[in-house]
Amino acid sequence: MAQRVATSDGGNKKTSRVRVAVRLRPYMTTPDQKDDGPCVRGLDSQNLEIINWRNATETVKYHFDAFHDEQTTQQEVFLSSVKPILPHILQGQNASVFAYGPTGAGKTHTMLGSSEQPGVIPRAVREVFNLVKAKDEDEGWSYSIGMSYLEIYNEKVLDLLSPNSQDLPIREDKDKNILIPGLNHTTISSFSDFDKHFVPATLNRTTASTKLNQRSSRSHAILLIKVVRTQRASPRRQQTGKLYLVDLAGSEDNRRTGNQGIRLKESGAINLSLFTLSKVVDSLNSGTSIRVPYRDSKLTRLLQDSLGGSAHSVMITNIAPEYKYYFDTFSALNFAAKSKLIVNKPFTRETVAVPVLPVKRAREEHEAGSSGTEPHKKRQKDEKKSQQDGSSPSAHYHSPSEPSVMDRLIALEKLMMSCQDKDRISMLKDVAQSRKEIQELKEKQREFESKAKLFSQLAGEKSITQQEPVFKNNTAPLQRKQSNATKPNKQQAVVQPLQVSQLQPLQQLVVAKKQSVCVKKKEKKLSDLVESPNGKENVKENAWESQLDTSVLEQSREKILQVLNTGCLKELKSLQQIGDKKAKLILGWREIHGHFTKLEDLIKVEGMTEKRFSSFMKANILSAMGK
Numbered sequence: 001m002a003q004r005v006a007t008s009d010g011g012n013k014k015t016s017r018v019r020v021a022v023r024l025r026p027y028m029t030t031p032d033q034k035d036d037g038p039c040v041r042g043l044d045s046q047n048l049e050i051i052n053w054r055n056a057t058e059t060v061k062y063h064f065d066a067f068h069d070e071q072t073t074q075q076e077v078f079l080s081s082v083k084p085i086l087p088h089i090l091q092g093q094n095a096s097v098f099a100y101g102p103t104g105a106g107k108t109h110t111m112l113g114s115s116e117q118p119g120v121i122p123r124a125v126r127e128v129f130n131l132v133k134a135k136d137e138d139e140g141w142s143y144s145i146g147m148s149y150l151e152i153y154n155e156k157v158l159d160l161l162s163p164n165s166q167d168l169p170i171r172e173d174k175d176k177n178i179l180i181p182g183l184n185h186t187t188i189s190s191f192s193d194f195d196k197h198f199v200p201a202t203l204n205r206t207t208a209s210t211k212l213n214q215r216s217s218r219s220h221a222i223l224l225i226k227v228v229r230t231q232r233a234s235p236r237r238q239q240t241g242k243l244y245l246v247d248l249a250g251s252e253d254n255r256r257t258g259n260q261g262i263r264l265k266e267s268g269a270i271n272l273s274l275f276t277l278s279k280v281v282d283s284l285n286s287g288t289s290i291r292v293p294y295r296d297s298k299l300t301r302l303l304q305d306s307l308g309g310s311a312h313s314v315m316i317t318n319i320a321p322e323y324k325y326y327f328d329t330f331s332a333l334n335f336a337a338k339s340k341l342i343v344n345k346p347f348t349r350e351t352v353a354v355p356v357l358p359v360k361r362a363r364e365e366h367e368a369g370s371s372g373t374e375p376h377k378k379r380q381k382d383e384k385k386s387q388q389d390g391s392s393p394s395a396h397y398h399s400p401s402e403p404s405v406m407d408r409l410i411a412l413e414k415l416m417m418s419c420q421d422k423d424r425i426s427m428l429k430d431v432a433q434s435r436k437e438i439q440e441l442k443e444k445q446r447e448f449e450s451k452a453k454l455f456s457q458l459a460g461e462k463s464i465t466q467q468e469p470v471f472k473n474n475t476a477p478l479q480r481k482q483s484n485a486t487k488p489n490k491q492q493a494v495v496q497p498l499q500v501s502q503l504q505p506l507q508q509l510v511v512a513k514k515q516s517v518c519v520k521k522k523e524k525k526l527s528d529l530v531e532s533p534n535g536k537e538n539v540k541e542n543a544w545e546s547q548l549d550t551s552v553l554e555q556s557r558e559k560i561l562q563v564l565n566t567g568c569l570k571e572l573k574s575l576q577q578i579g580d581k582k583a584k585l586i587l588g589w590r591e592i593h594g595h596f597t598k599l600e601d602l603i604k605v606e607g608m609t610e611k612r613f614s615s616f617m618k619a620n621i622l623s624a625m626g627k
């Protein structure tokens with residue numbers, strides 16, 4: 001039987017950074033839209049700039065591994081960003097290419113393209129066949145190529161090669177290979193053979209029309225090309241290289257998509273998985289051994305060995321130049337800037353086919369590379385064993401027993417449901433009491449805010465909401481930027497967040513960016529952000545918290561954090577003590593800094609003091625428990 005052996009490509013300890021390319025699609029106007037001009041533009045083959053939303057006379061500059069402007073052809077994108085990583089999969093390593101970006105920014109165009117302008121997928125598959133063909137017979141290896149194609153729709157893994165498939169499970173074996181038992185894996189002998197399976201399967205993908213894109217992808221589509229090479233002579237070593245080609249669903253803002261009903265539900269699932277993707281990126285970048293939340297969404301679970309794992313990865317961030325995409329573009333660029341700091345550790349996955357019984361070996365070969373479904377039993381056994389012995393080097397990152405966010409939310413609901421009547425009544429009484437307190441606090445807050453507003457008007461300061469129209473009405477902001485080039489003072493205000501050394505930790509980048517972007521923002525006292533010995537920010541302990549069950553408290557905190565990170569204006573306003581102004585400030589903070597990694601980050605939002613934060617927490621946790 002085949003034996004798995006420790007990976008052995010000469011103890012390859014090389015690390016490979018995720019390459020990040022940004023592609024700007026051409027400007028597109030519809031007759032009913034006024035032409036505002038672009039809000040983003042390229043500077044050279046690696047740099048671009050976007051208007052600073054806080055001040056239209058400034059721009060924010062970004063530096064990436066590659067910048068592809070509007071004129072870049074499909075062939076050029078492929079040659080510069082994708083082709084170089086493909087040879088690795090013939091050596092038993094994993095590679096992945098994924099397209100990220102807002103709805104309608106060109107992800108499907110980049111990955112799939114059209115018959116006239118084929119995209120990354122057809123070009124990459126053709127190239128894999130060419131690479132195998134070019135291999136010298138004398139090297140002594142035979143190659144077999146296979147494909148699987150799936151979509152993640154509403155957190156369900158569906159086999160696109162088998163349209164009637166049910167939600168499939170995702171598993172991991174002891175070698176940290178991600179497996180999907182039951183997923184079709186079809187051997188392909190040529191590019192036209194691939195096309196024969198791929199084209200009809202693509203039509204199975206879930207798409208729908210939204211306000212922003214007539215044919216918007218509502219799912220993440222993942223094409224897997226597996227290359228298995230087997231030594232012809234003894235010891236018949238076998239190496240498996242996987243190539244993931246991923247067309248992510250668009251990140252979107254439901255205020256602009258006009259999504260309702262089923263579209264809104266889809267959008268929730270899309271945003272949740274992309275949010276988890278961003279949390280995974282944050283954890284990987286933090287460089288600490290905190291749990292990387294791969295398991296919180298199917299997408300990140302599946303991409304686990306492509307992010308911070310064992311793959312050579314390329315992320316192509318697609319962006320659109322029109323003003324209506326401005327905030328989406330800004331978020332996508334910030335996300336891409338974070339991803340650039342992830343380091344993968346590629347290594348070869350190898351098995352040795354021990355020639356004990358030829359019949360058994362033939363079955364192993366069949367399992368590893370030929371047509372049919374993933375071998376269930378063996379893989380499940382492997383996986384079970386790896387879970388038991390905890391032998392994997394990074395087992396502490398994602399303990400299999402750790403429940404996902406969804407699981408934990410469900411558990412919370414169950415807890416509420418199963419509560420004894422007596423307990424429920426007393427809980428509800430507490431909630432009613434705290435609601436009363438919240439109402440009083442809210443009134444005090446409103447009073448305070450109107451005083452603050454009056455004060456700032458007297459001081460002649462512009463609020464952020466007043467700044468927005470200035471930006472929107474600006475018809476040629478990038479030209480404004482050009483005229484500023486002669487003003488040295490303004491030049492100093494231009495931010496170049498990613499021109500800081502790549503090795504600089506993200507936290508430092510955020511600080512650097514904050515100092516330069518938020519010119520008018522009051523500097524926070526350092527003591528506000530000082531870490532306490534237990535790693536949490538120095539926020540006062542609240543007695544009421546200690547009376548709650550810690551797991552319930554934790555669930556409520558997760559729930560609030562999720563709203564803070566993914567909620568639209570209305571959803572933010574549904575939080576206790578968050579009015580229109582605060583919700584806008586939170587949205588603004590998110591646009592600049594990305595996501596809140598922990599609730600205490602809320603203190604960094606303008607106007608949120610420690611005291612207000614404590615009161616916010618109390619109100620919202622009690623309210624969340626009351627629902």
Ligand SMILES: Nc1ncnc2c1ncn2[C@@H]1O[C@H](COP(=O)(O)OP(=O)(O)OP(=O)(O)O)[C@@H](O)[C@H]1O
Nearest residue numbers: 025026103104105106107108109213216217249250
């Ligand atoms: N580089 C480009 N050159 C020409 N047309 C493009 C380019 N990029 C995108 N387009 C066009 O823009 C439109 C939207 O692109 P596409 O459907 O690829 O976006 P998407 O990001 O995949 O959107 P969604 O997330 O909603 O699926 C399409 O009509 C596409 O042909």
